[in-house]
Amino acid sequence: MINEIREPLKRLQKALPGCFAATVMGFDGLAVDTIEGPQDQFDITTLMVEYTELLKQAKSSAQMFAAGELEEVSLRSKELAAVIRPINADYFLAVALPARSSNQGKARYLLRVTAPGLAKVLS
Amino acid sequence: MINEIREPLKRLQKALPGCFAATVMGFDGLAVDTIEGPQDQFDITTLMVEYTELLKQAKSSAQMFAAGELEEVSLRSKELAAVIRPINADYFLAVALPARSSNQGKARYLLRVTAPGLAKVLS
Numbered sequence: 001m002i003n004e005i006r007e008p009l010k011r012l013q014k015a016l017p018g019c020f021a022a023t024v025m026g027f028d029g030l031a032v033d034t035i036e037g038p039q040d041q042f043d044i045t046t047l048m049v050e051y052t053e054l055l056k057q058a059k060s061s062a063q064m065f066a067a068g069e070l071e072e073v074s075l076r077s078k079e080l081a082a083v084i085r086p087i088n089a090d091y092f093l094a095v096a097l098p099a100r101s102s103n104q105g106k107a108r109y110l111l112r113v114t115a116p117g118l119a120k121v122l123s
Numbered sequence: 124m125i126n127e128i129r130e131p132l133k134r135l136q137k138a139l140p141g142c143f144a145a146t147v148m149g150f151d152g153l154a155v156d157t158i159e160g161p162q163d164q165f166d167i168t169t170l171m172v173e174y175t176e177l178l179k180q181a182k183s184s185a186q187m188f189a190a191g192e193l194e195e196v197s198l199r200s201k202e203l204a205a206v207i208r209p210i211n212a213d214y215f216l217a218v219a220l221p222a223r224s225s226n227q228g229k230a231r232y233l234l235r236v237t238a239p240g241l242a243k244v245l246s
Contacts, residue, residue, distance in 0.1 A: 068201025
C-alpha cells in the first residue's frame with residue numbers, strides 16, 4: 001500500500017517545479033506519507049496539520065450550506081501556496097508550492113487526476 | 124464611501140456570470156456591503172460569516188509559518204465556489220460563484236485588481 005501512495009506523491013512533487021511538499025494526510029492531522037522537496041524555509045508538515053483544521057471547517061461549512069461535498073481548497077500567501085483536495089471522508093491530498101510559480105493551475109489539475117487512484121488505495 | 128464600495132461590488136457581480144454574491148466583509152463577520160445575484164439556493168451571507176472564521180485561521184497560520192501575508196483563499200465544493208481576498212487587516216473581498224462555471228480564474232483576477240481601490244476607501 002505504501003508504494004501505491006508514495007509513487008503518486010513522488011510524481012506530483014517532481015511534476016511541480018519548486019514543490020516544497022506533497023502529502024497524503026488524514027483529517028486527524030496524521031500524515032500517511034509526505035515527499036518533501038529540498039528546502040528548509042518552511043515547516044511544511046506542521047503547516048499541513050494547521051490546514052487540516054481549516055479543511056475540516058470548510059468541509060462542514062460546505063455541507064451545512066448545501067453547497068455539496070468540498071472538492072478543493074487553495075490558499076496563497078506571499079511566499080507559499082497550498083492546494084488541498086479531499087480524497088475521501090478520512091484523507092486528503094495536498095501540495096505546497098512557491099507562491100510566485102505559475103504552477104497552481106497545474107497543481108489543481110494534477111491533484112484532481114491523482115486523487116481517484118489514491119481513493120482506491122485508501123478505501 | 125458606500126458608493127465607492129457598492130459600485131466595485133456591482134461591477135464584480137456583473138462581470139462574473141451566475142455570480143451568487145460579491146461582498147466586502149469585516150473579519151468580525153459583519154458585511155460592509157453585499158450585492159446578491161438572483162438565487163435562493165444558498166444563504167450566501169451566512170456562509171460568508173462561516174468563511175470569516177476560516178479566513179482568520181488561514182491568516183494566522185500563514186503568519187505563524189512565515190509564509191507571509193495571506194493573499195487569497197479559494198474554496199470549491201460540488202455546487203459553489205468562493206474566492207476570498209483580504210483587503211487589509213480588517214476587511215476582505217469575496218465572491219461566490221457556481222462551481223461549474225469557468226470563471227474562477229477570472230474571479231481571482233478581478234479580486235486582485237479590485238482590492239487595492241477598496242483598500243484606499245477602507246483605510
